Amino acid sequence: MTENPVTQDQVQPRPIVARLPKYAAGKPPVQIDGLTAYKLSSNENPFGPLPQVHQAVIDQSALNRYPDSLSTKLREALAGYLDVPAEDIVTGAGSLGALVQILNTFAGQNEDGVQDEVIFAWRSFEAYPILVQTAGALPVQIPLLEDGRHDLEAMIEAINENTSVILLCTPNNPTGPILTQEEVDDFIARVPRNVLIVLDEAYIEFVRDERSVNGVETYKANPNVILLRTFSKAHGLANLRVGYSVAHPEITDNLRIMATPFAVSTVAQDAAVASLAHMDEVLARVDSLVAERERVVVALAEQGWKIPATQANFVWLPLGEKTADFVERAEQRALSVRGFAGEGVRVSIGEVEANDRFIALCSESLDLAQG
Known part of the structure; x- marks a missing residue:
């Protein structure tokens, strides 16, 4: 049966909608x-938020009132934690919402009809091409190196007079490697000062490599750098949708104009503030996940798997065309993993039993491993 043809009297979406890739949440x-x-497909924190955070949510009594649109309490808490001015912080509905604000402010179609270009590594966070095109800009995808790292040289070569934003994801989702301070400093020095560089650090709390770029110090030293972070991963607040960006006032003043009003609820703000107040406990939980990550990585290496050097809360199996086979085998063992068709599988670090089962699955799936 054929679909009914589109007629002139039907409401139609923007043409870009039909061309957008579909965001696939972890199943x-x-x-x-x-x-x-066990769900190992969404990079969620298996521990959930701290008891003090639960209490902050329970104590909410003003759900009939709009939240503070500037998230003043949270920005002040973050300012103390990061040692940055509160006016340099703009909150959003997760780092995804904060990124939407950035792109809507600095990338799109100009009055002369020319599209801005946004450069990012690929594969990286799968929302990037969706958000870039939704903003009206042109996505410029630069393939990763064979080891799952950004090809910074190719990204530099892709810059032209239409480039407005560059997205750097460190650690890179879904492959896991970091960007080092040395290579980011060199990269920034070669990028025109009118191009905004976004350091997406959604997984920064899981990084243990001392060579890693220091996002806070990098933004402080460079007026065209903006830092992107979230409470969804290390803090276990994915469901409450709270993230933020950090940049100099000439950037944040414009972001606030484009920011979605009341994007961060009072519930989310108070939960995030409570979590920041007990950061030592948050980081202790992160340490346990990092230890599990290292245990998984060592086990896979001993089995003969060759995977990128991850500093996030997940590992990447470059399975190529055998990706679907591995996803199916995981499903048969009550594990959900995130497959990227024809490329590979991202597996979040979860509970000890879940990780044990994943290690066993990998041992039984060496026939699928490439190279």
């Missing part, structure tokens, strides 16, 4: 009798 695990099901 829940398949329930298997006799096995505890």
